[in-house]
Amino acid sequence: MSEKIKDLGDTSTLSGRVARYGKVSTSMAGLAAKLAGEKYLGLKIERAEHAEQLMSALGNMKGPLMKVGQILATIPEALPPEYAEAFQQLQSNAPPMGWPFVRRRMKTELGADWMNYFEEFGQEAAAAASLGQVHRAITKDGKNVACKLQYPDMESAIKADLSQLKMVFSIYEKYDSSISTKHIHEELSARLYEELDYELEAKYGKLYQYMLSETKNVHVPEVVDKLSTKRLLTSTWQDGNKIMSYLDASLEQRNRIAMNMFRAWYVPLYYFGVIHGDPHLGNYTVREDDSINLLDFGCVRVFPPSFIGGVIDLYNALLKEDRDLAVHAFETWGFKDLSNEQVEILSIWARFLYAPVLEDKVRKIGEAKGGVYGRETAEEVHKKLREVSKDRGGITVPREFVFMDRAALGLGSVFIHLKAEINWYKLFQEMISDFDVKTLEKRQSEALKKFDINHL
Numbered sequence: 001m002s003e004k005i006k007d008l009g010d011t012s013t014l015s016g017r018v019a020r021y022g023k024v025s026t027s028m029a030g031l032a033a034k035l036a037g038e039k040y041l042g043l044k045i046e047r048a049e050h051a052e053q054l055m056s057a058l059g060n061m062k063g064p065l066m067k068v069g070q071i072l073a074t075i076p077e078a079l080p081p082e083y084a085e086a087f088q089q090l091q092s093n094a095p096p097m098g099w100p101f102v103r104r105r106m107k108t109e110l111g112a113d114w115m116n117y118f119e120e121f122g123q124e125a126a127a128a129a130s131l132g133q134v135h136r137a138i139t140k141d142g143k144n145v146a147c148k149l150q151y152p153d154m155e156s157a158i159k160a161d162l163s164q165l166k167m168v169f170s171i172y173e174k175y176d177s178s179i180s181t182k183h184i185h186e187e188l189s190a191r192l193y194e195e196l197d198y199e200l201e202a203k204y205g206k207l208y209q210y211m212l213s214e215t216k217n218v219h220v221p222e223v224v225d226k227l228s229t230k231r232l233l234t235s236t237w238q239d240g241n242k243i244m245s246y247l248d249a250s251l252e253q254r255n256r257i258a259m260n261m262f263r264a265w266y267v268p269l270y271y272f273g274v275i276h277g278d279p280h281l282g283n284y285t286v287r288e289d290d291s292i293n294l295l296d297f298g299c300v301r302v303f304p305p306s307f308i309g310g311v312i313d314l315y316n317a318l319l320k321e322d323r324d325l326a327v328h329a330f331e332t333w334g335f336k337d338l339s340n341e342q343v344e345i346l347s348i349w350a351r352f353l354y355a356p357v358l359e360d361k362v363r364k365i366g367e368a369k370g371g372v373y374g375r376e377t378a379e380e381v382h383k384k385l386r387e388v389s390k391d392r393g394g395i396t397v398p399r400e401f402v403f404m405d406r407a408a409l410g411l412g413s414v415f416i417h418l419k420a421e422i423n424w425y426k427l428f429q430e431m432i433s434d435f436d437v438k439t440l441e442k443r444q445s446e447a448l449k450k451f452d453i454n455h456l
Contacts, residue, residue, distance in 0.1 A: 096125040096133045097151065105149055109232040116140075117227055121147075127282065131195055131298070136237060144237040145224055150198065158192050187399040191277065195298040198233040203451045204297035205235060208276075210447060211268045217291035218264040238293040240285025247417060253290060258420035260292045262427060265411055270431050273308050273444045277301045277403040281414070301403040302448070305441040306332055311404070312432055318347070318354050326350070334398030342395060345384045352377040353408050357428035365415040365424070 097105070102123070106114045115121065118137050125133040132150040139145055151157075166185055194200055202223045209220045219238060227234035246257055261284070268274045276283070278299035285293045310332030317325035327343055335346070351358075356365050448454075 096128050097149070099123045101152075102135065102149065105152070106147075106232070109149075109229045110227065137234075139224070139227070143224070145227070145234050146221070146237045147227070148198070148233045148235075150196070150231040154196055155193075158196065162189050162192065183399040184397055184402050187402040190399075191299055191301070191403070194300075197230060198228065198298075199230050200453075201233055201298045201300075202228050202235075203453050204300040207274065207300075207447060207451045207453060208268065208294065208297060210450065211272050211274065212264065212294070215263050215267050217260040217289075218267075219287070219291060219293050221293075221295065238285065238295065240287050240293045243281060243284065243286055243414065244417065246286060247419075251419075251421060254418045255420050255422055256290045257286055257292070258415050258418050258422060259427070260290065261411065261414060262422075264292050264294050265407065266431055269303075270308065270312075270435060271440070271443060272447055273303045273305050273440055274447075275301050275303070275403065275407050277407055278410075280410070299403075301400070301407075302444070302453070303400055303404070305437050305444060307400050307404075308435075308440060309437040312435055314350055315354055315357065315428075315432075318351055319358060333401055335395065338395070341384075345381055346395075348384070349377060349381045353405075356412075356424040358425065360423065360425045362421050362423045364419060364421055365412050 106121075110117065117140060119140055119142070121137040122135045124135075126136040126146070127134040131154055132148050135147045135149065137145050137147050162185070165188065202225070205221060205223050209222070212218045212220055221235035221238050224234040224236070243257070246254060249257075264284070265276060268276070276294065276297070276299070278296065280296075283294070283296045285295065287293065310329045313325055313332065314329035316322070317329055323343070326347055327338070330338060330343065330346060338346070356363065
């Protein structure tokens with residue numbers, strides 16, 4: 001009886017979903033009323049306290065809303081700082097699917113004789129994520145593998161969660177029109193729906209193996225095709241330690257790890273226009289030789305080569321203090337009809353993001369003031385945007401910018417944790433020394449065609 005009860009608790013029941021979304025909707029309605037009261041009636045809202053209440057409503061659950069919260073926490077333009085900080089604390093505390101349910105799901109994916117493929121299969125989840133959980137197993141041919149099994153009914157959960165997110169954005173824009181969140185919502189929607197498709201993630205995993213094949217000290221799991229489906233992804237198990245376990249290591253070792261992380265993320269970006277869009281601490285581990293295991297390819301972003309050209313144009317604009325080139329870069333990214341004031345305000349944020357690679361010296365990336373990397377600068381930028389938006393209307397953030405921003409901040413946070421001290425300028429100059437948009441376009445096209453990836 002207890003096993004049956006536990007199993008039922010793992011399912012995404014209608015009553016459970018109704019209760020969950022009812023609780024969230026009540027919190028959203030409360031947020032709307034409080035922000036409206038603050039704006040129109042002069043009532044004071046204790047944002048920090050209300051943000052904690054909202055997180056309480058969203059916590060202790062699986063699902064995409066948790067992932068959306070984590071993503072928004074690293075996009076300073078998307079939410080007021082009090083809410084961004086609370087969202088960053090959002091963790092999945094829901095219990096994993098129980099063994100009876102896992103057995104049924106594996107039968108659905110691989111057939112009734114699914115256990116015949118394995119010598120051993122761990123009944124307990126080795127790791128949990130927002131959209132699925134991982135089980136460690138050994139195949140009949142002795143290969144150690146990780147089997148990532150998607151939680152049930154995730155498509156319905158994503159649809160409902162994105163509807164809730166749209167409500168949050170619409171409420172916030174009524175209160176603060178300095179940033180238009182239209183494209184932020186579109187981008188989050190597209191990436192979350194992609195994450196449901198483990199066949200696509202398998203292709204991205206193979207793409208990363210290809211892109212990093214000549215990069216030393218970076219390892220990518222090998223996909224096991226015959227044990228993978230649209231909702232089950234099996235790949236070789238990568239042994240490694242959590243990056244947080246190296247915080248007290250020697251500076252030399254911390255720098256080695258940071259250098260390997262830098263290449264793992266930015267070789268694919270500047271050579272192929274592809275970025276790993278989920279810089280979560282659980283998505284990479286460190287081997288005994290300080291090399292990096294890069295894991296989980298559910299959230300990958302392919303950029304138009306012209307967008308990457310804009311990234312480098314803006315870098316050179318800041319280096320040479322060339323305002324016209326900066327405007328060209330912003331326009332290449334998709335920002336439209338920017339005023340002089342808006343260009344200068346966006347440049348404040350750009351100078352913050354590029355600061356480590358603008359100085360030819362050994363230095364740390366920066367500091368996480370207030371517990372969130374970039375928070376202080378983001379608050380300054382947001383305040384100035386509000387001031388100039390009173391007369392002109394808000395800035396619409398281009399879709400591609402969302403995950404570029406998130407990746408830069410996420411990786412920066414890793415380097416801050418490691419207290420790495422490196423000449424980032426020299427490292428970056430080496431990375432982009434031969435950059436050419438046409439070459440990138442050809443290289444990217446060939447790579448995507450090789451793995452049958454349609455990123456549009």
